[in-house]
Amino acid sequence: MAQVFKWLFRIAGAMVVLAVLGVTVVYFLLSRSLPEYDKTLAVNGLSSKVEIVRDHSNVPHVFGGTDLDTFFGLGYAHAQDRLWQMVMLRRTVQGRLSEVFGTQTVEIDKVLRRFDLYGQARDSVSVQDAWTQEALRAYSRGVNARLNEINEEARGRGAPEMFLFDFPISPWQPADSIAIVKLLSVQLSAHLQEEVLFARTSMALGDDGLMEDIMPLAPGSGIAALPDYASLFPELKDHAPRYAKSDITANPLSPFHDRAFAGASNAWAAAPSRSAAGGTLLANDPHLELTAPAIWYLARIELSTGGVIGGTIPGVPVVMTGRSEKLGWGVTSSYMDDQDVYIERLNPDNPGEYLTPDGYKDFRTESTIIEIKDMDPITLTLRWTDNGPVMPGTHYDLAEVTPPGHVASVAWTALSGADTTMTAAMRLMQSQNVDEALEAGRFYVAPSQNLMLADDETIAMKMIGAMPRRNAGHETKGRMPSRGWVEANRWPAMTPYSANPEFVAPIGGVLGNTNNKTVDRPFPSHVSFKWGDTQRIHRWQRLMQSREVHTRDSFIEAQLDTVSFTARSLLPLIGRDLWFTGEAAPDGTPERQRQRALDLLSNWNGEMNEHLPEPLIYAAWLRALMTRLIQDELGPLATEFTHPDPVFIERVYRDIDGASEWCDIKQSTQEETCTDIARLALDDALVWIDDNYGTALESLRWGDAHQATHDHQVLGDVPLLRYFVNIRQSTSGGDNTLLRGRTSGEGPDPFQNVHGAAFRGVYDFADPDSSVFIISTGQSGHFLSRHYDDLSQLWRRGEYIPMSLDPALARAAAVGVTMLVPR
Template structure:
């Protein structure tokens, strides 16, 4: 017996030793790809030595004798820290993910092939000006110099992920950078989803009720839209359209965001006479889906035009938002309507033809082969009409609005082969004044952005990006999919750049944008009917006008503001008849629980603080309320409304145009009141909270439900590995606060924070080197690096790091200096 026990101990010990050795070996392989920042390397492609000085936050400050050498070094630094991210984004836009991930990404690859973005990027290289082409070439050489070193010195394949997905990495080329910029356009777009949803809702509800659930932003209204089914008289029966499918997108790395999770951002600026220190001010925090690492990478470039510092996108040789010594700029999604869905009538005698104003015409066609790991290749037939690429119904839920005998095509300014957006981005980075910044945007095509900019004296906001020129007689104003064979629905080029909104030196001395409605102009110069915000703008206006003059600190305070104007508006309205109920109900009863929750909300000021219980009660209540209001009228289509629609609820409880009819449950005999529905929804919410977080309401924490989900996009769902690669943080804010933390809206964790400010910057030209910035994770994409998440803790606490152009400050506390020297002539 003793002998058996002894052998068991030896066996277990051996297994443990082998496990430790295996882990040590895995760690050794993974750590091989951690870059050594304190190094001197000879590389081919440089004209002169260049330095990459990384400050104590791992922000590279790049010094070289020529601009091309600086771009080379930026490519080198991007590849050192974000190679996996760059390769994944490139494969996404190429439609080649399935070569690495198998059938999980087949749907993603198919969509990207049909959009044909990579071929369009290749065609756009020659459209750039000479300086931009040289920068793209130099940047590609820098990326490839790091790839060569990884291969020559066996540096762990460049990133730990490549041990799991060991496909060869092809050299970087200039078209790759343009393609990644186009990929951002796909991720920021949202008008196609709005068109499809509006069409589907119009098939289910009458016109007044469509205006309730999909209301126009405050301002002048629009002419009534046609009933969607009536656009196709051959198929007037709504039941002949496919069912709407709102199941979560299961394709890995699918680039199209859920409704409400496309582009969003904040930016505001103050003129010298509204600044306490007499210098212009600018704050900017662009919002994107969270990931680990974040999409942004901080960098400083020392160019011939002067030093520039800010946020870069790995794969792109430009600072896309930031500042120089005399000019600063920030980006917000403009929501310019640059997409239209066209319904094409197929020739029943020849499915390769569709109807046009000139009769049936052939589609342009090309076959494309998608190679799939561990499966047979898939061949798809790519087709284009005059209006754009044909998109199958499984994408964007187009099947639900495409009648039999028709297909859907997509018109989009992004789908251009002479796209000079990269040139515009490079010119904007090198601008020295607001005048030059506005002029730089002339070449920009997509994704359309609002650029808030300042120089030493002037503030401005300019919308950049191509605006489609539509016919004034367009059947749907671009708000619904339209018959593609009708001449009046077709685009007729682009509007002039001067037609894009522009605000320079406003009399109030403040300019800003929270994705709110910018202006009211008649169609077709309307810019958009669908905007990204109707709530944050209320709080922003209050904070800006509440002070006669502003400081860097007041701009930071606004950027981090967590008061929800939506909560302040809706709670008194929805709970008007619930707050005072007479005597206290018996302990433990639903009435008592409701009273406890209402008591908490009655004393709450609307702050979405992570440590408070009230935000969770409020959000659960409004979510349950909206579900009760729309579920019976809309059926399965109600599931697409993941987030609370504040204007809808306000319309219902103010009975705007008879909207209180939503409170009545259609299937029941009694006529329910809005007060009854509010009470029942609160009970629903409290039951849900009891099941998920417990019944002690005072001890609830909003942050427990509202964790920021900086998850690895590929490894984030894998057991064990997810604990190493995902970054989860308790956060304040919510859907409608300036410190925006957009919730997922999907069960089982509907309040996870999935979309927000991955970058924040505040620039003060009274003292430029006191400017600040931060990202939401860290500079490195390597999960074994201490710089993988070191900025994330600061970001969560609302802290920033210095944004200085002082080279001595960068060198004083650097974590390493990489010196690259020429090894030979350029190729």
Template sequence: MGKAIRWLFRIAAALVALAAAAVAVVAYLAGRSLPDYDQTQAVAGLSAPVEIVRDTANVPHIFGEADADVFFGLGYAHAQDRLWQMVVLRRTAQGRLSEIFGRRTLEIDTLMRRFGLYLAAQASVAAQDDRTRAALEAYAEGVNARLAEINAESLGRGAPEFFIFDAAIAPWRPADSLALVKVMALQLSGHLSAEVRRARLSLALEDRPGAVADLLPEAPGPGVAALPEYADLLPERPAPRRVAAAPDDPLWPVPRPELAGASNAWAAAPARAAAGGTLLANDPHLGLSAPAIWYLARLELSAGGVIGATIPGIPAVLSGRSDRLGWGLTSSYLDDQDVFLEEVNPDAPGEYRTPDGWAPFETRRSIVEIEGEAPVTVTLRRTENGPVLPPGRFGLGAVTPPGHVAAVSWTALSEEDTSLGAAIGLMYADTVEEALDAAALYVAPSQMLTVVDGERIAMKLIGAMPRRDAAHQTQGRMPAFGYRPENRWQGTLPYAANPGFTDPPGAIVGNTNNKVVDRPFPLHVSHRWGDTQRVERWRRLMQGREIHTRDSFVEAQLDTVSYTARTLLPLVGADLWYTGEAAPAGTPERRRQRALDLLAEWNGEMNEHRPEPLIYAAWMRALQDRLIRDDLGPLADDFTHLRPLFIERVFRDVDGAGAWCDIRRSAAEESCTDIARLALDDALVWIAETHGDDLESLRWGDAHQATHDHQALGKVPLLRYFVNIRQSTSGGDNTLMRGRTAGEGPAPFRNVHAAGYRGVYDFADPDSSLFVISTGQSGHFLSRHYDDLGQLWRRGDYVRMSLDPELARAGALGVTRLVPDGS
């Protein structure tokens, strides 16, 4: 017996030793891919030496004698820190993820090949101006120099993920960077899904005229962009008060409409700034991931230094500043996608109907390689309106009549896309006028550009606006027949038609994805806007004081007060707050009363440490579901986020919208008060089951955790604890510090879409400007820079955005010197 125990002990010890050795080997190999930031490296492709100075936040400051060398350095730095991210984004654009991930990503690859984004990017290379083409080529050479170094010195394949997902890394090409811009356009575009959803809703509610307008109402008012003069508002100014269903795969590139782009940006002219210089704040919102999509960098170009947020793979500072200019981006919500129902010739399935008769589909075959399996051949079809999409995607099958297929027109499919040229032009601009002129090259994704120089401010929609016929059958709100000439696009509108606001009398401009203009179709810009709520809080904060500072802009950027909660709670709970009856302890009625007591004393601040935000959010979620589930059935699953205008219309009974409160399948006639009470009970039961019975001890931050998940490894057992980042956060769907919730699954209030980058630029003292990203600069999970900036981001802190080279060198983590090969 003792001998057996000794042998078992020896075997166990041997297994432990082998496991430890295996872990050590893996750690060694993974650690080899950690970049050395303090070295001199001879590389091919440079005309003169380049210095990459890493400041204390690991932000690279790149210095070179020629601009091409600086872009080379940016490509090298991106590849040092984010090579895996770049390769995955490129493979997404190419439709080649399945070569490394297997069948899991086959749907993604086939969809991307149907769109043809990478082919359009390849064609667009020829459309670039000389400066942009030179930047693209130099950047690609910088990426490839890092790849050559990795191969020559066996640097762990450049990232630990490449040991798990083995695949050759092709050299970087200029078309790859242009393709990444188009992938970003896909991630910011939601009109295709929204058109289909509106059509499905119209079908489901065809017996209730006007009901679609309740659930999908038009954004009210004339639009908000430039604010009026401060003095004009003084008589009415409130007293100042300080107040603190796509595949479940992170690689899926098409967002649900609720997650298809957001952001905040606002600017103040010197007349509204305490220090006498212009101010600009910008925080673009995208899906959270680890690492973040954003990467901070400084480029020292011939026109001067530029610093701000880049996306690895793209050679441009997309939001940032120079000594002369600051710029920021927000999603414009321009309607730049239309779905067309193409009639197929019943006698010749290879043809479709056009205004001039039957025409053949443009058809080609594409082979998708799948890791570990036989390849799959996909037949791709296009019409004059655009690529044909399968009925199983976007719910198209539910709205496509028999004998038809669905095709999509989209500005991002342009083969003469010069958007990157506009982004590079902004880095060289000296004035607001030059910046707006440079932005004329922009095509997609459409954005609201907020720009300031030392004296002036402006905001303008940039991107190609489709030219539609005034007689369009659905005005682009829903799919329309592609053979009817009045439905087809007629090119694009001139850049001058894009709405813009320069030097307004009130000296403040801003955008929270809200409606900015109220123009009749077809100059309408959009029927669907991303915000009707945050803009009201923003307007209150901007006009609540005459003079602003960098700190007041930071305060607004981090504001967590929900205008929506303040509006809806008194309306929904009007007949519930005080019943005049004392409920016995331990009963659902007592619990409901306690919840209402907490909400009655709440100021609407979505603070992570408070219970009220969770009670409010759960109540509104349950309320909306009760209102629509009876009428929509499974289609209600498409409406997973609170629609404030819908709730307000119902409880104010606008145009008879109160009818939503009556449950159609019950004999009794329910009132809105009945539904509000039942929904609160539903919410409290859900809270008890998922977060506990003690209402006072609830924390919104426990439910509203920011989920920065690794796209490839985030669901791998054990490993996910090392690569995913979780943070308790304040804010919510409708706060300026926006933390868009998942809306589905067992944790519907997870923060999954937020400001991955925040920047505040002060041109009275430019080097006091601030910025931060939501994780860290490195994409290597063994690096101490994988999540270090994320701690600042979570607390609402920033790092200094300085163009002072001596400040960067003073606390440098390292200096990488790239010298021409052979020098």
């Protein structure tokens, strides 16, 4: 027996040794790709030396002898820290994910090949101005210098993910950078999906009044009556709907998101007359999907026109939001309606033709091959009409609104081979004042944004991006798909830049946008029927008007504000007949639990603080209420409405134009009141809370449900590894607070924070070096680096790091200085 134990001990010891050796080898291989920040490197493609000073937060400050050398240095820094992210962004827009990930990404590749964004990016290189073309080439040389260094010095393939997914990396090209900007248009566009859902809902309800309730316009606007969608296409009467939701948005690698996550942001500015220190102020926090690493990368570049610092996107050589010595700029999603869906009629005698106002015409066709890992490649035939590319019926459920004998195509401003957006961004960085920045915006195409500006003297906001000109006789006004062969439905041209909304030097001295409606103009000058916010703007107005003058700190306070105007306005409506009514109920009964919940909510000020129980009760109640109100009318289509719509709920509980009829359950014999539905929904919410968090309402924490999910898009679901690559945090805020943490709305954790301000910046031109910024994770994309998540806790706590253009401050406590010298 002793001999047996001896051998068991030896075997166990050997296994431990082998395990330690295995972990050591793996760590060694993965750590080889960790960049060295303190070194001198000889590279090709430079005219003079470049110095990259990485400050204590690992923000690179790039100093080159010429502007082109500076862009070279930025490309090198991006590739040092975010190579995997850059490669994945490029593969995504090229429609080449399946070469690496196999069949799980084929549908994504198919859609992106049909859009042909990368082909248009290649065509767009030649239309940039000469300086931009040179800058793009210099940036590409910097990225490729890092690739050469990885190959020559065996730097672990450049990123740890490369060991798991072995594929060649082609040299970076100028078109790659333009293509990534086009990919942002995919992530920030919602109108295609909105049109399809509007048509599907129209067919399901068949009632104009109900449509005005469930898909309302932003308050303060009106629209002439739209036709019933089914009347445009009688063939749909015999076309049984599937209501099978496409899963393309569920794939973490997909750039296509549900309409609830199609971009959001906050930006506001104050003129010197409203600033305590007498200088202009600007704050910006763009909202995108939370990932690890974040999409944003902080950087400073020194150009001949002065230093520029702020948020960049790896792969793109521009500061998207930030400041120079004389100018600050921020961006928010404008929600301009830049997409239209067309239903194209096929020639019944020749499916290779489609109907136009001048008769049948051949599709423009092209074949493309999609390579699939461990599978045979597939050949895809791309078809284009005069309106745009033909899309598959599975994309955002287009098949539901496309009758037999027809196909759907999409017109979109981003589908341009003469896209000068990169030139606009480059000129914006060089602008010295608001007027020059406004002129730079003239060249911007897509994605449409609101550009918030501040120089030493004034502030301004301009909607930038190509805006389609629509005919006044457009049969659906762009709110739902229209007939592609009707001339009045087609885009005759783009509107002039001067027609884009513009606000310069406002009398009140303050400008702001929270994706709210910016203009109230009639169709076709309306800009959009869909806006991203009807709620946060009210809280912002309150905070701005509560002070005669503002400071950097008051702007930070507004960025971090967690009070929900929605909760304050809706709870008195939906609970008006439930507060303080009824007799005391025994402990342990549903009635007693409901009373406890109502008692908590009655004393709550609407603050969505992570440590409070009331936000969770409120959020669960609204979610259950939305389901109760719409499920009987919409059936399976109700699952498309993943988040409570405050405007819809207010219409119902104020009984605007008879909207309270939504409270009556159609399938029941009795007539339910809105109070009945509110009570039933609260009981539903409390049952859900009990199942997931227990019955002790006072000890609930909103932050337990509202976890920020900074997940790695590829490795985030891998067992064990996910604990190293994902970042999870308890967070405050919610769907409708200025500190916006958009909830997932689906699945077992519907209140996870999945979409928010991955970048925040506040710029004070009375004391520019007191400006601050932060991103949601860290600068490095390497999960073994201490800079992978070192900024995330600051971000969670609402803290910032300095945003200074002083080289001496950058060098103080720098984590390293990289010198690139000509070889």
